[in-house]
Every structure is written in C-alpha cells, then in structure tokens.
Amino acid sequence: MEHPLNKIQYGFSQAARQYDRFSGLHRDIADKLLAGVLQEASPSAALDVGCGTGYLTGRIKERFFQANVVGLDFAKGMLEVARQKNSDIFWVLADGNNLPFYDGSFDVLTSNAAYQWVEELSRVFSEACRVLTPDGVFACTIFGYNTCYELFQSLNEASGGSLQFVRLPDQAKVRESLHVSGFKDFKIDCEKIKVEFKDMEDLTAWFKYIGAPHLPREGYLGARTLSRAADIYRKKFVYLKGVGATFEVIRVYAQK
Numbered sequence: 001m002e003h004p005l006n007k008i009q010y011g012f013s014q015a016a017r018q019y020d021r022f023s024g025l026h027r028d029i030a031d032k033l034l035a036g037v038l039q040e041a042s043p044s045a046a047l048d049v050g051c052g053t054g055y056l057t058g059r060i061k062e063r064f065f066q067a068n069v070v071g072l073d074f075a076k077g078m079l080e081v082a083r084q085k086n087s088d089i090f091w092v093l094a095d096g097n098n099l100p101f102y103d104g105s106f107d108v109l110t111s112n113a114a115y116q117w118v119e120e121l122s123r124v125f126s127e128a129c130r131v132l133t134p135d136g137v138f139a140c141t142i143f144g145y146n147t148c149y150e151l152f153q154s155l156n157e158a159s160g161g162s163l164q165f166v167r168l169p170d171q172a173k174v175r176e177s178l179h180v181s182g183f184k185d186f187k188i189d190c191e192k193i194k195v196e197f198k199d200m201e202d203l204t205a206w207f208k209y210i211g212a213p214h215l216p217r218e219g220y221l222g223a224r225t226l227s228r229a230a231d232i233y234r235k236k237f238v239y240l241k242g243v244g245a246t247f248e249v250i251r252v253y254a255q256k
C-alpha cells in the first residue's frame with residue numbers, strides 16, 4: 001500500500017508547474033510573515049521549510065543577500081521550479097519532520113502555509129528549534145481549523161451529518177505544540193481572509209491546482225452529495241459576484 005505521504009508529495013510535485021498561477025493568496029501571506037521577520041532578525045543563515053516554488057525563500061535572499069539561504073521541500077517538482085528561479089539559494093529535497101542539518105545551523109527558520117499538512121506539529125516544531133542557533137528566530141504561518149468552514153458546513157448539511165472530516169489544527173493545538181517543542185518565547189496571532197470563488201467547484205479545483213491534499217474523512221462522498229453541497233454553498237455563502245471561502249491564517253513568531 002502506498003504511504004499517504006507519498007501521495008501528498010506526488011500531488012504537490014504535479015502541481016508545481018502551475019502553482020505560481022494559483023498561489024497569490026500564499027504570496028500575500030508570505031509577505032506579511034516576512035515583514036515580521038525583518039523586525040526581529042539579521043541572519044547569516046536562514047532556512048525556509050516547505051518552500052514550494054521558492055517565493056518566500058527568494059524574498060529572504062533579496063533582503064538578506066549576504067546570508068546563506070536554504071529552501072527545503074519534500075516535493076521534487078516544486079524544487080525543480082524553484083531552482084530555475086534562483087541559483088543563489090541552496091535547494092534541498094527533505095522533510096520537515098527530519099531536517100538534515102546539524103543543531104544550531106540557522107539564525108532564522110521560516111515556513112509559509114506548509115505545516116498544517118503534517119501529522120505531528122510538535123515534531124516539526126522541535127526540529128525547527130533544534131536547528132536554530134541560540135536566540136534564533138522561528139516564523140511560520142499555518143492554515144487553521146476554521147479554514148474553508150463554509151465548505152465543511154455545506155458538505156455536512158448535504159450529507160445529513162454523515163461525513164466526519166479530519167480538520168486542520170486550531171490555535172490551541174499550535175500553542176500546545178510550541179510549548180513542548182523547546183521554544184522559550186513565542187507569540188501567536190490569527191487573521192481571517194475571505195477569498196472569492198466562482199462556486200464550490202471552483203474552490204475545490206483551486207485546491208487541486210495548488211496540490212493541496214484531500215483531508216481524510218469517514219463516510220461516502222458521492223456525486224449527489226456534492227451536487228447538494230454545491231447548491232447549499234451557493235445559497236448560503238454568497239460573496240461579491242460568487243461565493244466566499246474563509247482562510248484562517250495562524251501566524252507564529254518564536255525565539256529559541
């Protein structure tokens with residue numbers, strides 16, 4: 001049986017060539033994350049975990065041009081695109097659960113909208129803490145529990161409550177995971193961003209275009225249920241000229 005992680009890697013790799021066309025939301029979130037990092041750090045070495053096609057990694061290199069900057073991702077296709085954009089960055093194929101670096105290797109570690117897909121937040125946070133220097137800065141964003149609540153509500157109503165989805169981590173889970181990972185000082189804030197889509201089908205297609213994995217669920221999701229859910233979504237969540245999808249962005253700044 002294929003490991004679920006391999007499916008996620010494959011999905012992101014397949015989406016790499018078109019990812020930049022559909023990841024404007026991710027770029028906006030990355031810009032805000034970097035603005036906070038600029039107030040806290042002046043690194044000689046920086047690591048971007050889950051770098052994708054390298055947008056945030058490139059911005060870090062532009063700002064800290066004398067620093068050694070590393071972009072790390074577990075999807076080969078994403079790194080192939082990233083390498084074409086910037087040859088001044090070290091691109092590493094690896095997993096955030098097991099960072100292939102010595103303790104205390106980086107002054108700054110960033111991650112933008114990637115950690116929500118991991119199985120154990122405390123594991124990746126502990127790895128981040130391990131590879132940071134004393135007083136190193138950790139900055140990440142995570143899509144939170146309330147992301148796309150409109151979609152979950154529509155599917156739940158259409159199925160009569162028979163579908164049980166595994167949802168993304170909430171703020172309490174993020175806070176708890178930071179507590180046990182070794183960071184001595186951290187702050188968390190949250191922002192909700194509403195994005196317009198043509199309809200529910202447009203939203204689910206967008207997930208496919210960026211390579212996002214399907215959230216695990218219990219229960220059968222057939223064509224009839226999807227059609228009912230789309231009707232419910234269209235009626236209940238009108239936004240601008242289409243429908244709205246809310247993205248909950250949990251932003252973390254921590255120091256080792």
